[in-house]
Amino acid sequence: MSSDHTRHAILTAAERLCADNSFGDVTLRDIVAAANVNLAAINYHFGSKDALLAEIYIASSIALNRERLAALKAAEDAGQGRARPDEVLRALIEPLLRGCLDPDRQRSASSRFMIRASTESIPTFRRIKNKEVDHLRRFAEAMKRALPGRADADIYWSLHLALAMAHQTINDVERLTKLSDGACDLADVDGITERIVSMSVMALTANASSERAAAKSASTRRK
Amino acid sequence: MSSDHTRHAILTAAERLCADNSFGDVTLRDIVAAANVNLAAINYHFGSKDALLAEIYIASSIALNRERLAALKAAEDAGQGRARPDEVLRALIEPLLRGCLDPDRQRSASSRFMIRASTESIPTFRRIKNKEVDHLRRFAEAMKRALPGRADADIYWSLHLALAMAHQTINDVERLTKLSDGACDLADVDGITERIVSMSVMALTANASSERAAAKSASTRRK
């Protein structure tokens, strides 16, 4: 059995297991059982459990960023170098939503792994997570070009809150389904994406939303 | 040393430790060291580690729900039994935001524990989490009274997405601060609350937002 086969089997099994369970709950023995390899193979090929998870995280992160940036670039190219705000937001949030919720894509393990990695924190991940900020900065710059008049804080808030809605929708699928008794269709990725995008765009294009929020904040300082 | 003192010391220490670290990373030995009690005291007073965490979770959950419902009731009483949409949303999201972000409240351990419990899942917690759905239902009903014309799905989505923005803002404080280089003030609880509430209200009061999202969803079915 070739070495590459073992490496790949471990990566695939670990990604799938970690997509559904907490990192701490997934043991090396679970992984090697699912991959049909020997226990020592993980430390032989990857050095440690954390290093294995880090490798999966990096690979998934690169794949996700590539998909996002391709969508952003497509929108910019179609608009003579300038993408609309809704296009920037869609490029940011749609890939993960589709990877995690779309039944046609059989719920990609890579996407679900990313969602879990965004919650759990292994010390080794901190360096990688800093790169995520750099990645977001490119979307912030695209958004600033789309809305030159907006305050920087409003731009950052819109990107953050759109991501927040997308991530938590993925995390809270069960609760939302139960709460709405099925009225909210969690498989309708297009509908969910447009709901989040339109909310963010409305907030960004509303008149002086930042100043109004600040004023309201001051007036309701009590309670 | 009285028994109640030991119980209270354990509860306090465990809550504080679990507010800052993952449940799995907080060991019984960490807790007893912080509480200055014997190792066996935890199993003697609470039965098991999970039971201890469950007791903290229930207590924190009750406290949070009480605070939310008090705010909702105050708004309903002030409006002859009918609260405005923004008041319903504020009652839902402000307590946790304030407990976790407000520096004046010295970042309540109870609130941060709740945020962590919403992410981590101990088997014992599942029953308690079902109660959270019942709790949310009361806000859904209040919202339906405020907006009789809205589709149920829109109501549920608005509550879910408002909660999503609040929770992830708390979780991503570090990333948003770094991304915005301080331009986003994470200590301005009033400003953050109003930003989230106004976005949700706009989505709820926009004309036929549900149908428009569905239409847009169909038109962008590609990509």
Place this chain on the structure above:
DNA sequence: GATCGTTTCATACAAACGTTTGAATTGCAA
């Protein structure tokens, strides 16, 4: 002050974890 239930304590236990070891096996080059 003796008694008895309650609480504390030091200590031990069994299980599970990630990791290591050294021998066995494989696959390829000479």
Place this chain on the structure above:
DNA sequence: TTGCAATTCAAACGTTTGTATGAAACGATC
């Protein structure tokens, strides 16, 4: 075929974990 490096394997190691035990200390009641 021989030789050698790469890989696989069963087994064990040392920690750490939550939990259990039994004796000691405590505190109220009579």
